[in-house]
Amino acid sequence: MTVTHPGPEQTSASALAKGLRVLEAVLTNHRLTDICATTGLSYGTVHRILAELVAGGWVVQDADRRYHPGPRQDGMASLRRPTAGGGLDPARRDLTPHLLRLRDATGLTVHLAAVRDGALVYVAKVEAPGSYLLGSYVGLGLELHATAIGKAYLATMAPERAVRLLTQRPVHARTRHTLISRARLLVDLSQIRERGWAFDNGENEEGIRCIGVALRGADGQVCGGVSVSGPDAALERPTIAAHARAVVRAGAAIGSALAASGPDPDGVSD
Incomplete structure (x- = not known):
């Protein structure tokens, strides 16, 4: 046999x-x-x-x-849901050049996140050249209170709405730098509104800093955000302002691309 x-x-x-x-x-x-x-x-x-x-x-x-x-299942499931008109579809290749230009201009890792059911999830990631690797991945849900994109998203809302959204989710300390006090978070959100970009000072991942802005779709609604991330040494005080300008420019370019595409007639973006 x-x-x-x-x-x-x-x-x-x-x-x-x-x-x-x-x-x-x-x-x-x-x-x-x-x-x-x-x-x-x-x-x-x-x-x-x-x-x-x-x-x-x-x-x-x-x-x-x-x-x-776990969050990875939730994130992957959210990528399968239809995107509201004017929103961010991870299949949109016309946004990739903007992400690559931002990566090349800053030398940092670039993330694109989309709003899904009142939460945020990464839909694209462009790794920076170099030896460091971030723990993020496409499909990962973002902590609104601890990430640059999350805080930029909250800052687009009236303070009362931001507080309501935060109370619906556990606000816990991801690192020793995470802002878990509601009062301190509201002050931070106010500063983000004034300057137009958010800063994550190692609040989500120890030793990693991030700068992010919110994005609006063709319908004018906030549909996600874009950010750059890197180790503390790559985002020290002398370089933060320059990197922030690059992120703001990229956010404006992506917003223009979304506006030019227009809302999808079936309620789903391209």
């Missing part, structure tokens, strides 16, 4: 299938024992897969050791 051993492709596919079964099970089952029962996989296999999914942001574990869909 000939015994056929699975090749590397079959083994890889089997591992992927198990991972997808666990990922799907977490949507409706939150205890480890229930996930094992639903998937039919062993305790050790499910525990190992969940550890990998948690590390990747696909699943989160709460204080009661229950598992829930």
